[in-house]
Amino acid sequence: MLPVPTDLFVVFRRTWSHLSGFGPLIGLILLCVTGTLLNxxxxxxxxxxxVLTRTAFIGIIAVGMTFVIMSGGIDLSVGSMAALIAGCVIPVYESLHRKSPGRRGVGGRCSRWCWAHCLVPCMAC
Structure with missing residues (x-):
């Protein structure tokens, strides 16, 4: 014979069924609290x-993939395209930030443009 559920067991079961959908949020909160206690x-x-600036690129790709999947298609080339674009943009960005001896040259102008129009600080200067 199975044991008869007690009132405490029923309350726990109902509470767990309501909280089970919030598992990722609870995990994120625990990680944030742990990170704050450590540092x-x-x-x-x-x-x-x-953190938001560094992860925005992945968030934009995730939103795009969500629309692709919702429309009934699937596109596995998103990751490879992101890597290809990053691989092509990095040399261009570095070439714009090359410094001449004794002055900033194009890098200073590029840095000011990035900060003024994209709110992205220059990381190469």
Whole structure:
């Protein structure tokens, strides 16, 4: 014979069924709390903006893939295209940031343009 569920068991089961959909959110909150306890600089606005800036590229690709999958198609070339574009853009970005001896040259103008129009700080200067 199976044991008869007690009131506590029923309450736990209902609570777990409501919280099971929030598993990833609870995990994210636990990771953030752990990161803050280990390093107080983790929960700063600068770090949050840095994380959002670094992951925006992946987020844009994920939104695009969501639309492709919702429309009934599937496209596996997104990752390879992202790698190809990054591989082509990096040499161009580096060539614009080459410095002449004693002055900034084109790199300074490119850096100011990136900051003014894209809010992206120059990482090569």
């Amino acid at each position: 107080p600089d983790f929960a700063t606005l600068d770090n949050l903006m840095n």
